[in-house]
Amino acid sequence: AQSVAQPEDQVNVAEGNPLTVKCTYSVSGNPYLFWYVQYPNRGLQFLLKYITGDNLVKGSYGFEAEFNKSQTSFHLKKPSALVSDSALYFCAVRDTDKLIFGTGTRLQVFP
């Protein structure tokens, strides 16, 4: 079965510093990987996806993610964090007709 793991419950970063939110995956076959962000009391917003092609995927709001096959990772990154990036981030993998979500990582960006 497909799965993703987010090893950090919370990530703290100062505004202006680079941020990384980690995700590792376990799949059979080619992985279809996604990142979503959720602000308080809101639905999930799609940030980016990896299907095939370049290992560096660019998404919304200045976010990007690096697909690493040898390390089975798909970490979310941003060069310069904003306070408004503070939210709950979910990594997900496609499993036939479903999305399997990680447990989520709370990102806190301090001014």
Added chain:
Amino acid sequence: DTEVTQTPKHLVMGMTNKKSLKCEQHMGHRAMYWYKQKAKKPPELMFVYSYEKLSINESVPSRFSPECPNSSLLNLHLHALQPEDSALYLCASSLNRGRGSYEQYFGPGTRLTVT
């Protein structure tokens, strides 16, 4: 337009009530989903509709009854719920299932409280 709308935003209901949640999208998506999300947890898939037919039911109790009247609308009928059913209910849609672009677009959710 990548918008999925859900009504109502908030719902409080007693355990003997019958209520419905509504979801709508006009993106031409043919797959629609219901999720349940508890606080600080990932969404849990409940149902999947593909081309207006129920394709996945994740062993959801029968007190939750989904309906897809047409390709743009998805309802979730609620009856005799339990307090533990209190959660954020999210609707999502995607272009298709099984191949190609598979990102799901989520609505803002309905915050349900069962008293």
